[in-house]
Amino acid sequence: MTGEGPGGPGGQRALAVWSTLDDPRVLRVLLAARPGWLVLDAQHGAWTDRSLTDALLGLTTDVPVWVRLADDRASGIGRALDAGAAGVVVPLVESAEQAAAAAAACRYPPAGRRSHGPMDALAGRAAPTAAQADAAVGCAVMVETAAGLERVAGIAAVPGVDMVFVGPNDLSLSLGTSLDALLADDAEDAPLARVVAACRAAGVRAGAFGGDAARGRRLLELGFTDVVVATDTGLLSGAAAAALR
Numbered sequence: 001m002t003g004e005g006p007g008g009p010g011g012q013r014a015l016a017v018w019s020t021l022d023d024p025r026v027l028r029v030l031l032a033a034r035p036g037w038l039v040l041d042a043q044h045g046a047w048t049d050r051s052l053t054d055a056l057l058g059l060t061t062d063v064p065v066w067v068r069l070a071d072d073r074a075s076g077i078g079r080a081l082d083a084g085a086a087g088v089v090v091p092l093v094e095s096a097e098q099a100a101a102a103a104a105a106c107r108y109p110p111a112g113r114r115s116h117g118p119m120d121a122l123a124g125r126a127a128p129t130a131a132q133a134d135a136a137v138g139c140a141v142m143v144e145t146a147a148g149l150e151r152v153a154g155i156a157a158v159p160g161v162d163m164v165f166v167g168p169n170d171l172s173l174s175l176g177t178s179l180d181a182l183l184a185d186d187a188e189d190a191p192l193a194r195v196v197a198a199c200r201a202a203g204v205r206a207g208a209f210g211g212d213a214a215r216g217r218r219l220l221e222l223g224f225t226d227v228v229v230a231t232d233t234g235l236l237s238g239a240a241a242a243a244l245r
Contacts (some may be wrong), residue, residue, distance in 0.1 A: 087138025
């Protein structure tokens with residue numbers, strides 16, 4: 001799948017919605033909006049192993065649903081994929097070796113080290129073959145620290161990494177700057193420009209968390225291909241405040 005992501009091959013862009021509320025009804029409403037892809041946040045959101053499994057097994061959608069994991073452990077990567085996630089977003093990746101381990105956890109042998117145990121039978125459906133699963137899975141690794149940024153070219157070039165995904169909030173903290181300053185910096189060697197350049201050189205997708213439409217638009221202007229432009233909590237609170245005004 002290298003070179004392709006939630007939005008498909010080449011330079012096609014894909015806009016994503018971020019889900020932090022572990023409610024299947026809210027999830028269905030978000031999916032009805034037909035985003036390019038959707039992410040369930042199991043690191044800073046309310047999604048748990050049980051709620052993730054129940055939601056993923058019950059999905060009847062062709063919208064790719066990914067999971068942002070709590071950490072880079074192979075066990076968590078495997079369980080999310082076993083339950084039916086289209087891909088995983090692995091946080092705090094700071095080296096090519098760490099990225100390679102994440103990519104290997106997403107694929108079955110001989111390509112990787114994923115243990116075979118899909119949960120499709122729990123939902124009454126046939127499981128894909130190992131080859132089918134390997135061909136369809138997506139692996140995104142998060143660059144969100146100064147150390148990760150320093151090694152981003154090597155991280156992006158790791159076989160099996162389909163996307164480098166930037167967490168701008170953590171990256172700005174790690175670099176000792178503000179989020180607004182990070183997004184405003186459009187110099188050729190600016191941090192975000194370096195990520196985009198590394199992804200282009202490696203032929204992989206460049207993803208980023210915008211969180212809202214304005215920041216999402218800015219990230220698209222900077223060259224990112226797969227951008228989160230809304231969150232469930234942001235949509236609810238923003239719409240409620242607007243209605244009250």
